[in-house]
Structures are given as structure tokens and as C-alpha cells.
Amino acid sequence: MNPKFVSAHAWLTGGAALRSNWLYMITGMGFPLSLLFVVGVLSEGSLLPYALAGGLISIVATNGIFTMADLGMFKFEYMFKDLIVTTRTSPMDYMFGVMLADFFWSIPSIILYFVLDIIFHIFTPYAFVMTIIVASLVLLSTASLAFVLTSLVKHQRFVWAITGMLSLVMMIFPPTFYPYTYLPHPILLALSISPTTPAAVLEQGFFGLAPTLWYMFYILIAETVILFLLAKYLTVWRER
Amino acid sequence: MIEARALKKRYSDGTVALNSVSFRLDKKISAIIGRNGAGKTTLMKILSTQMLPTSGTASIDGLDIISEADRIRKIAVSIPQEARPVDYMPAIDCVKLYLAARGFGRLKAKAAAEKALRTVGLGDAMDKLAYELSGGMKRKVFVAMAIASDADMIFLDEPTTGLDPFSRVEVWSAIRAIKGQVILTTHYMEEAQALSEDVLMIDSGKVLAHDAVERLLKPFNGLVRVESQRKSRSSYKVGNTWISYVKKGNAKAMVGRGDIIKPVTLDDLFIKRGVNLES
Numbered sequence: 001m002n003p004k005f006v007s008a009h010a011w012l013t014g015g016a017a018l019r020s021n022w023l024y025m026i027t028g029m030g031f032p033l034s035l036l037f038v039v040g041v042l043s044e045g046s047l048l049p050y051a052l053a054g055g056l057i058s059i060v061a062t063n064g065i066f067t068m069a070d071l072g073m074f075k076f077e078y079m080f081k082d083l084i085v086t087t088r089t090s091p092m093d094y095m096f097g098v099m100l101a102d103f104f105w106s107i108p109s110i111i112l113y114f115v116l117d118i119i120f121h122i123f124t125p126y127a128f129v130m131t132i133i134v135a136s137l138v139l140l141s142t143a144s145l146a147f148v149l150t151s152l153v154k155h156q157r158f159v160w161a162i163t164g165m166l167s168l169v170m171m172i173f174p175p176t177f178y179p180y181t182y183l184p185h186p187i188l189l190a191l192s193i194s195p196t197t198p199a200a201v202l203e204q205g206f207f208g209l210a211p212t213l214w215y216m217f218y219i220l221i222a223e224t225v226i227l228f229l230l231a232k233y234l235t236v237w238r239e240r
Numbered sequence: 241m242i243e244a245r246a247l248k249k250r251y252s253d254g255t256v257a258l259n260s261v262s263f264r265l266d267k268k269i270s271a272i273i274g275r276n277g278a279g280k281t282t283l284m285k286i287l288s289t290q291m292l293p294t295s296g297t298a299s300i301d302g303l304d305i306i307s308e309a310d311r312i313r314k315i316a317v318s319i320p321q322e323a324r325p326v327d328y329m330p331a332i333d334c335v336k337l338y339l340a341a342r343g344f345g346r347l348k349a350k351a352a353a354e355k356a357l358r359t360v361g362l363g364d365a366m367d368k369l370a371y372e373l374s375g376g377m378k379r380k381v382f383v384a385m386a387i388a389s390d391a392d393m394i395f396l397d398e399p400t401t402g403l404d405p406f407s408r409v410e411v412w413s414a415i416r417a418i419k420g421q422v423i424l425t426t427h428y429m430e431e432a433q434a435l436s437e438d439v440l441m442i443d444s445g446k447v448l449a450h451d452a453v454e455r456l457l458k459p460f461n462g463l464v465r466v467e468s469q470r471k472s473r474s475s476y477k478v479g480n481t482w483i484s485y486v487k488k489g490n491a492k493a494m495v496g497r498g499d500i501i502k503p504v505t506l507d508d509l510f511i512k513r514g515v516n517l518e519s
Contacts, residue, residue, distance in 0.1 A: 008340030008349070012333045013326060020369060021328050079323035083385075086288045086318040086395075087341040088310060238309070239291040 002093045009097025013070075014104030028066075029109045031171070032058040039177045047178055049122045053207040054176030054200045056113045060135040061176075061196045063106040064142025065166045067099050071150040072159030074098070091147075091237045099143035110135075122207045130206040134199045134220065141195040141224040142170065144231035151235040169194055176200040181210055192216070195223045241266040242287060242393075242423065246296035249282050249445075257282040259445040260296065269415070269422040271432035272440045273506060279445040280425040281321055281397055287423070288318030288395045300393055317342075317389045319382045321397035321425075325370035331381050332357060332366040338385045349388075356388035357381075360414040376407025383414040396424040400431060429506035441509060448513055453506065460504040464491045467500040476511050483511055 018025060032055045039051040074080040084094055117123035149162055174197040180188055191197040198216035205212025242265040249258040257279045272280050285291035287298055289309040298305045300312045325334040335353035336346075344352065357366045360380040365373060373381070379399055386394045399415065400408040408428075412435055415422060426432055432439050433453050441448040441456075449456060463485040468475070475484040485508070486494070491501045 002341070002343060004343060004345060005337075005340045008337055008346070012329060012337050016333065017328050074326075077324065078326055079320040080326065082285075082290060082320040083318070083323055083338065084341050085290050086313055086316065087338075088313045088343060089341040238289065239285065 002089050005089045005093050006097045006100065009094075010100035010104065012101075013098075014101030017101075018104055025105055025108055028059075028062065028105055029112065031062055031167075032109065032113075035171075035177050049120060049207065049209055050175075050179050050204060051177040052113065052117055052120060052122060053127075053203040053209060054178075056110065056117075056131055056135060057138055057196055057199045057203055058171050058176045059106050059109045059113065060138045061142050061170050061199075062167070063102050064099070064139050065146055065163055065170060067102050067143045068146035068150050068159055068163050068166075070098055070102060071146060072153070072156050075150060076156040076159075085237060091151075091235050092232060095143060095147045095231060095235075098147075099139065102143075103139065117207075122209070124208070127203075127206040127208075131203060134202050134206075137220050137224045138195055138199045141220075141227045142166075144224075144227040147231045148227075148234050151237070170196045174200050175204070179210055180204055180213075192219050195220055195227075198223070241302075241421070242298060242300055244283075244287070244296070244298040247283070247286060247293050247298055248295045249279075249286060249291070250294045257445050258286070258293070261442070261445070261447055262296075263440055263447055263450050265421075265423060265438070265440065267421075267437035269424070269436045270438050270440065271436035272423065272425045272442060273427065273429065273432050274425075274442040275427055275510070278442050280427075280442060282445075283442070284318065284321075284395050284397045284423070284425055288316060289313055290318060290320075312393075315391055316393040316395065317386045317391040317420075318395040319386060319397065319399065321401065323382055325373070325378055325381045327371040328369060330367050330369055331362060331373060331377075331384075334370060334381055335385050335388055339388055342389055352388040352390070353384070356384040359387055359417050360384045361410065374407065376403050376410055379403060379407070379411050380414050383411060383418070387414070387418055390419065392420045394418055394420050394422045396422060398425050398427070400426070400428065432506055439506065441506075443510070443513075449509060456506065456509055457504060459512075460485065460508060462487055463504055464488050465502045465504055465508055466491060466494055467502065468494075469498070478511060483508075 036051045036055050040048045114123065150159060153159055174191050174194050175183060176196055180201045198220040201213050201216045204210040244261055244263050247258050247261045250256050261283065272283060274280050286293050287305060289305055289312050292306065300316055303312050305312060325331060332353050335357060336349045339349035339352055354366065357363060360383050362377060362380055362384065365377060370378060396415065400411050403411065415435060436453065438452050439456060440450045466484050466486055468482045471482050472484050475482040495501060
């Protein structure tokens with residue numbers, strides 16, 4: 001483990017870079033806030049608390065998935081990955097560095113969502129703590145998936161295509177912006193293949209909007225462990 | 241010192257990029273020259289532990305590239321071809337980030353990055369975002385990484401490709417400031433002549449020649465290159481041009497016929513060996 005690299009990467013390409021690239025930060029807010037707006041208007045406000053609870057998951061998942069865009073850019077455009085492979089930095093250090101750098105970019109959106117949660121009276125300290133735990137698992141699982149996929153693709157254009165597909169599968173279909181109780185149980189289980197589904201179900205429970213399905217917690221942990229192990233052992237680091 | 245023993249690389253599509261290459265490089269600056277697709281970059285990737293060979297092996301200062309890659313990574317630096325500093329980061333942050341990857345602490349990285357950037361002439365531009373830098377300055381950021389890392393072995397893959405002549409000379413100066421052993425690839429023959437003490441010529445994955453520049457050019461002593469549109473005895477065809485070698489004293493007479501006279505360079509070694517440089 002090279003914590004110097006992880007922290008340097010997170011800060012230099014994330015926190016410090018944020019100042020000169022604030023437009024990207026606004027772009028990152030766009031997708032979850034747009035869905036929040038649409039759901040709020042169409043449901044005449046009745047589903048707004050669900051969208052606010054799931055929106056947090058959506059932001060973190062977007063951040064994890066779009067790690068792939070940065071990993072692709074570092075690999076194909078800047079040749080940065082080639083530069084790092086020949087140092088003693090491990091692939092996991094690299095993944096964590098990029099993941100945390102991207103996380104910096106979503107901090108303003110997360111703060112905004114928590115403020116909205118307070119305004120709409122669904123915020124509780126318990127929900128806050130549990131959200132941090134669930135969001136961390138979502139971030140790690142989506143970033144791990146992004147890391148494996150980026151190491152396997154041969155060109156940046158595939159990265160854009162895959163991130164588009166993943167956004168659809170992980171953000172639109174799962175109950176991140178609507179009550180999970182709308183879904184028949186078999187479909188809910190089928191959708192649980194995406195870590196955002198168990199995360200969103202848990203969030204709705206933590207915010208007191210629906211019963212908490214604790215088995216979803218085990219599903220989320222299992223998926224995170226599997227995706228992390230895939231990232232650790234399946235990623236192509238030294239070219240063959 | 242680098243020692244390669246029967247290095248072979250066959251890609252999954254069947255392309256043989258390196259075909260049982262063996263050599264030893266122990267000079268301060270060595271150049272690997274060859275046309276595009278000769279196998280230079282593959283060789284650099286293998287030597288710098290970025291890629292595994294299909295068979296054969298090599299050692300860097302006695303460390304095996306396959307089984308001791310981690311120890312090599314401690315002493316060697318590799319700057320890939322076409323690497324670019326991250327656009328939205330200042331030059332100094334790019335160097336600091338690379339040094340962090342090599343295990344430097346924050347303060348040590350900052351001091352080493354500043355010093356190296358000044359050495360390569362980027363003292364006034366170190367806080368500029370990378371996209372504001374010229375092509376030459378961007379390449380110098382990478383040379384600064386190599387200098388700041390204080391490594392024993394530096395691999396530079398085509399460090400001046402795409403740069404204007406002035407920027408190339410600037411980068412050459414920066415390369416000369418590197419302390420460790422430097423292995424660079426290039427297809428600019430004058431670059432190899434200007435910088436390196438010995439030259440490894442490769443083509444189609446094989447070593448064509450390996451020697452000091454002066455010794456490689458010895459067969460051409462007293463000769464100049466004549467480029468003509470007409471075929472003559474013992475001339476070589478490169479595209480639509482016929483190339484021959486004549487004594488300097490005999491060359492003057494040929495100028496009046498419209499032929500072009502040029503000094504001999506390492507290019508001529510490839511021409512003499514029948515390698516078409518046109519593409």
C-alpha cells in the first residue's frame with residue numbers, strides 16, 4: 001500500500017484540481033438533480049423524499065461509474081497508467097487514488113443533498129451515519145467495477161459506451177428515485193444485481209420511508225467484496 | 241547495465257514485435273533506433289517492466305525483469321511515448337504526483353519537483369496548468385520527472401517526437417542533465433548521434449547493428465550521400481530517389497546535375513542494409 005500516492009492522487013487530481021475545473025462539478029450535479037426535479041414534478045412532491053434519499057446513492061454511484069471515464073483518460077490520453085505501472089505503486093493504490101479524487105468532485109452535491117434532506121425533514125443522525133456506510137460500499141463497488149472494465153477495454157470510445165450503459169442499469173432501473181415497494185419482489189431481487197438497488201432499498205428504510213430489508217445489506221456487502229476481488233485479481237496491470 | 245537474452249514478444253494477433261533479441265547496454269546514454277513498428281516501444285515496455293516478454297529475459301543492474309520487477313521499479317524510471325501531463329493540473333503537481341507514486345513524501349516531492357523543473361528550464365512555468373504549456377514544455381515536464389526521481393536507469397520512449405527543432409534541442413539539454421543511465425528510443429538519427437554513446441539499431445524485431453556511433457559510421461568515412469532522380473551504379477532506391485555514396489572530392493561535380501549532396505548520418509546505415517525508411 002502506498003498511502004502517499006493515494007492521498008497525493010486524491011488531492012492533486014481531485015481536491016486541488018476542483019478549483020480550476022468547477023464547471024465539471026456542476027455537470028456532476030446535473031444528472032441526480034435533474035431526476036430529482038422530474039420525479040418531484042411528476043409525483044406532485046409525493047415521491048420527493050424517496051428521490052432525496054436515493055439521490056445520495058445516485059451521486060455516489062455516478063461518481064464511482066465515472067471513475068471509469070477518468071481511468072480511461074489516464075490510460076489512453078495521458079498514458080498516465082503506463083507511467084504508474086513502472087513504479088512500485090500497486091493497481092489497488094491507483095484505483096483508490098482515482099476513486100477518492102473523483103469523490104472530491106461529488107462532495108458539493110452530497111452536501112447539497114444533505115441540506116435538502118434537512119429542509120424536507122427526512123434527515124436524522126441515524127440515517128446520516130447509515131448513509132455514509134452504504135454510500136462507501138456503493139462507491140467501492142462501482143469504482144471496482146469501473147477499474148476492471150477499464151483495464152480490459154482497448155479504446156476510450158468503449159469507455160464512454162460502457163459508462164452510458166452502466167448509468168442506465170445502475171441509476172434509472174433501480175429504485176433510487178421511487179419506492180422499492182412499487183416493484184414485485186422477484187424483480188427487486190433481479191435488480192439487486194446492481195449494488196445501487198440494495199443501497200437504495202436500505203436508504204429508504206434508514207430514512208423511515210419504507211420497511212428496512214436488512215438482507216439487502218448482506219447483498220450489498222457480498223457484491224462489494226466480489227467486485228473488489230475482481231478488481232484486485234482480474235485487472236490487467238502489467239501487459240501480457 | 242542492461243543485458244537482454246533472446247527476448248521475444250509475440251502479440252495475441254500473431255505479430256512478432258521482437259524476435260530473439262540479445263544485447264548489452266552499459267553506456268551513459270544509449271539510443272535504440274529504428275523506423276515506426278521496428279519494435280522499439282515493445283522493447284522499452286519489456287525492459288521497463290511494463291510488459292512481459294513471450295520468452296527470453298533481461299536484467300537491469302543484475303535484476304531480472306520478470307522475477308524482480310518490483311526491485312527494478314525502485315531504481316528505474318520509464319517515460320512512455322506520447323505521455324502527456326494531465327491538462328487540468330499545474331506542471332509542478334504532475335511531477336509531485338509521479339514522485340508520490342515513487343514513494344516520495346509531500347515535502348521531499350515538492351522540493352525535488354521544483355529543483356528538477358528549474359533544471360529543465362521550467363522554473364517560471366511550474367505553476368501553469370499543463371494545457372497552457374507548449375509541446376516542448378510538456379515533454380520537459382516528463383524529463384523533470386526523470387531527473388527528480390534520481391533513478392539509476394531512465395527509459396525515454398521517443399522523447400522528442402512531434403517537437404519543433406528548437407524544442408528538441410531544449411529537451412536534449414534536459415536529457416543530458418539526467419544523472420542515471422539513459423536508454424532512449426528515437427527515429428531521429430541526428431538525435432541518436434547528438435545524445436548517445438552507443439546505438440542499437442533494430443528493424444522488424446531484430447538487432448541490425450549495435451556499436452558506438454563513430455564505429456557504425458566508419459565505413460562511410462570520407463563519403464557523402466548523393467540523392468538523385470537517376471539510377472547509378474551501386475545506388476539504393478528510397479521512394480523515387482536513388483541514393484549513392486561518393487567521396488567528398490567527387491561530389492562537387494554532381495551538384496551541377498541537380499543532385500543533392502548531404503553528410504552521412506545514421507539513416508544511411510538503414511539504407512545500406514536495405515531498410516526502406518520512406519514509411
